[in-house]
Amino acid sequence: VGPYTITYFAVRGRCGALRIMLADQGQEWKEVVVDFPEWMKGTLKSTCVFGQLPKFQDGDLVLFQSNAILRHLGRKHDAYGKDGDEAALVDMMCDGVEDFRLKYVKMIYQEYDTGKDTYIKDLPNHLDKFEAVLAKNKTGFLVGNKSSFADYNLFDLLLNHLVLSSTCLDSFPSLKSFVEKMSARPKIKAFLDSEAYKKLPINGNGKQ
Numbered sequence: 001v002g003p004y005t006i007t008y009f010a011v012r013g014r015c016g017a018l019r020i021m022l023a024d025q026g027q028e029w030k031e032v033v034v035d036f037p038e039w040m041k042g043t044l045k046s047t048c049v050f051g052q053l054p055k056f057q058d059g060d061l062v063l064f065q066s067n068a069i070l071r072h073l074g075r076k077h078d079a080y081g082k083d084g085d086e087a088a089l090v091d092m093m094c095d096g097v098e099d100f101r102l103k104y105v106k107m108i109y110q111e112y113d114t115g116k117d118t119y120i121k122d123l124p125n126h127l128d129k130f131e132a133v134l135a136k137n138k139t140g141f142l143v144g145n146k147s148s149f150a151d152y153n154l155f156d157l158l159l160n161h162l163v164l165s166s167t168c169l170d171s172f173p174s175l176k177s178f179v180e181k182m183s184a185r186p187k188i189k190a191f192l193d194s195e196a197y198k199k200l201p202i203n204g205n206g207k208q
């Protein structure tokens with residue numbers, strides 16, 4: 001097993017994208033699964049820089065912050081654009097996905113029962129931004145002509161939304177094709193079909 005270890009709760013959550021990226025890059029990694037009662041004791045929490053998970057280890061390097069982990073893997077696995085300008089655009093896209101993810105997480109954890117229908121109705125206002133980027137770039141990726149960590153981040157979030165609303169991409173052909181093409185990449189397909197992936201709930205509160 002490679003130098004990589006993920007320490008997280010038994011959920012997809014903020015590790016969905018980085019697991020898909022590691023799988024697509026042919027990497028192996030170790031999973032340390034933390035259960036809530038253990039976490040609530042506070043011992044592990046007190047060792048986390050921001051008091052939160054995921055924690056990612058790459059040999060002696062210890063990282064927190066899911067987007068910093070994605071960027072680190074982007075640098076290590078040539079998935080950060082072809083030059084400085086593309087890297088800046090990849091950062092911009094990843095930040096845009098983070099904004100979208102924060103809205104999803106807020107709805108799931110704080111407003112699911114009262115806000116789910118409104119969130120789904122309002123989805124096109126978020127999806128149309130990424131549809132326009134993919135339609136304009138024409139390569140099937142958010143930036144340049146190869147996958148970057150921003151693509152894995154968007155792909156994971158779109159998979160979550162297809163569970164929330166199976167028809168949410170029906171009027172977004174570029175997004176629909178993006179999900180189909182990413183899902184068909186052999187290493188991603190194998191990972192999405194794996195028990196390790198399928199057994200994890202998407203979120204920590206059982207809502208999806």
Ligand SMILES: N[C@@H](CCC(=O)N[C@@H](CSC(=S)NCCc1ccccc1)C(=O)NCC(=O)O)C(=O)O
Pocket residue numbers: 009011013014045051052053054064065066067105109203204205
């Ligand atoms: N900016 C950070 C955010 C990390 C984060 O929110 N971690 C959560 C878990 S990931 C997530 S989506 N949290 C939403 C609710 C949740 C709480 C606990 C477990 C699972 C989900 C966490 O560690 N909560 C426990 C605590 O703060 O004591 C990142 O991007 O990694």
